Amino acid sequence: MSKPGTAHVASYYAASANPSPERPALQGEVQCDVCVVGAGFTGMSAALHLAEKGHRVVVLEAARIGFGASGRNGGQIVNSYSRDMDVIESRYGSETARALGDMAFEGNRIIRERIARYDIACDLKEGNLFAACNTKQMKGLIEHKALWERFGNDQLELLEGQAYRREIGSERYVGALLDHSGGHLHPLNLVLGQAAALESLGGRIYEQTPVTSIEHGEPVRLHTPEGWVVADRVVLAGNAYMKGLMPQLEGKSMPASTQVVTTEPLDAATAQDILPTDRAVEDCNYLLDYYRLSGDRRLIYGGGVSYGGQDPNSIEGVIRPKLETTFPQLKGVKIDYAWSGTFLLTLNRLPQFGRINANVYYAQGYSGHGVTCSHLAGRLIAEVLDGQSERFDAFAGLPHLPFPGGRTLSVPLTTLGAWYYRVRDALGV
Numbered sequence: 001m002s003k004p005g006t007a008h009v010a011s012y013y014a015a016s017a018n019p020s021p022e023r024p025a026l027q028g029e030v031q032c033d034v035c036v037v038g039a040g041f042t043g044m045s046a047a048l049h050l051a052e053k054g055h056r057v058v059v060l061e062a063a064r065i066g067f068g069a070s071g072r073n074g075g076q077i078v079n080s081y082s083r084d085m086d087v088i089e090s091r092y093g094s095e096t097a098r099a100l101g102d103m104a105f106e107g108n109r110i111i112r113e114r115i116a117r118y119d120i121a122c123d124l125k126e127g128n129l130f131a132a133c134n135t136k137q138m139k140g141l142i143e144h145k146a147l148w149e150r151f152g153n154d155q156l157e158l159l160e161g162q163a164y165r166r167e168i169g170s171e172r173y174v175g176a177l178l179d180h181s182g183g184h185l186h187p188l189n190l191v192l193g194q195a196a197a198l199e200s201l202g203g204r205i206y207e208q209t210p211v212t213s214i215e216h217g218e219p220v221r222l223h224t225p226e227g228w229v230v231a232d233r234v235v236l237a238g239n240a241y242m243k244g245l246m247p248q249l250e251g252k253s254m255p256a257s258t259q260v261v262t263t264e265p266l267d268a269a270t271a272q273d274i275l276p277t278d279r280a281v282e283d284c285n286y287l288l289d290y291y292r293l294s295g296d297r298r299l300i301y302g303g304g305v306s307y308g309g310q311d312p313n314s315i316e317g318v319i320r321p322k323l324e325t326t327f328p329q330l331k332g333v334k335i336d337y338a339w340s341g342t343f344l345l346t347l348n349r350l351p352q353f354g355r356i357n358a359n360v361y362y363a364q365g366y367s368g369h370g371v372t373c374s375h376l377a378g379r380l381i382a383e384v385l386d387g388q389s390e391r392f393d394a395f396a397g398l399p400h401l402p403f404p405g406g407r408t409l410s411v412p413l414t415t416l417g418a419w420y421y422r423v424r425d426a427l428g429v
């Protein structure tokens with residue numbers, strides 16, 4: 001029986017999750033080499049990499065495994081980062097761009113290694129598309145392809161003009177870029193599968209165990225309602241759902257929520273009509289729509305962002321008009337599930353990696369595209385804890401500025417910014 005507020009959100013993913021036992025809450029004292037706070041992709045990737053290297057790992061999760069963004073996202077395996085490599089290069093120099101570029105496709109590979117090695121059933125399917133809503137966006141995709149090819153992705157295919165219609169049964173676009181190396185999956189089943197893999201290596205997971213305070217030192221003590229952990233090292237992986245454990249960083253990121261709906265299962269002909277090749281799609285708008293078919297042929301459609309993590313009154317009211325604009329043939333389709341989740345934005349849209357003292361590490365703020373980068377983050381944290389800090393430090397060295405006015409004032413400012421971009425998206429400028 002879950003404590004109030006700790007059950008998985010009532011999503012399609014929770015309803016179709018693979019069986020997974022409820023883990024106990026922590027009671028009394030536990031000791032370990034590394035304590036990971038947060039059982040999402042970041043925490044579970046770090047924990048699993050560390051356990052594979054022989055560390056004694058304990059994971060503390062405030063709610064349930066995959067309770068946060070990792071268990072409720074669009075499931076789209078999108079390569080690279082939320083900021084383009086040319087912007088990274090012009091702002092932070094060619095050395096940083098090269099270092100980040102060399103890792104831009106690694107998170108994707110890690111996911112596939114995990115699925116294969118631990119035999120995780122999570123409806124993995126191949127390929128994702130970036131769809132251009134206007135010619136300016138199409139020009140951007142052509143540049144995007146050249147840029148990613150420079151960093152080693154040779155799996156890209158431009159679909160100019162109506163060629164995209166072989167992939168998407170919608171009139172909305174002027175073309176698309178297909179990344180054959182991307183894909184999509186059931187994200188909650190991926191994180192649950194990694195949790196089971198961790199336990200098979202001796203790692204321990206405590207659910208419904210929020211870390212309420214941290215006593216820094218050597219070792220570190222992490223306090224929870226009914227117990228505490230004494231750990232040599234700590235990984236903070238609570239992302240947008242974590243409050244108060246890193247107050248010094250809170251002004252430099254902002255929670256934002258996005259909404260997702262899932263239709264009833266579609267008949268084979270309708271599914272074939274809207275997404276004949278069964279890829280994932282996101283458009284190129286600043287406030288983007290993203291969608292794909294589930295393993296049982298439902299349309300999972302997301303879009304909309306509200307800053308500060310507040311949910312709209314009616315999720316279906318926000319998403320249905322977008323879905324029906326893209327696919328008028330689905331007008332009136334029954335929506336079986338609607339939910340919302342929170343991710344963490346940074347001002348430069350690049351992830352925040354770093355250390356507090358010498359023995360507490362964190363990675364967060366993937367700014368909307370975190371499925372692949374969170375898996376990379378876990379590997380880099382495991383590397384730095386084993387004394388190889390170069391790749392972790394390529395991210396940790398990125399400067400992060402505070403949102404003007406901190407989290408409170410920046411919500412209205414960013415909402416204003418979002419309104420501006422919504423108008424730009426609508427005008428195609």
Ligand SMILES: Cc1cc2nc3c(=O)[nH]c(=O)nc-3n(C[C@H](O)[C@H](O)[C@H](O)COP(=O)(O)OP(=O)(O)OC[C@H]3O[C@@H](n4cnc5c(N)ncnc54)[C@H](O)[C@@H]3O)c2cc1C
Pocket residue numbers: 037038039040041042043060061062063064065066067068069070071072073074075076077078209210211212237238239240241242243245257258259260290302340341342343344363364366367368369370371372374
């Ligand atoms: C609706 C939605 C759709 C998205 N779609 C996509 C997509 O299609 N593709 C893509 O690339 N990215 C997508 N993202 C972003 C992606 O899901 C996230 O970037 C990624 O899952 C972040 O993983 P995480 O492990 O860092 O954080 P989370 O998954 O949020 O996990 C953090 C965990 O930490 C726990 N926690 C917090 N505080 C504490 C504490 N004090 N003590 C113990 N535990 C704590 C939380 O309960 C939570 O389980 C989407 C995000 C959302 C919300």
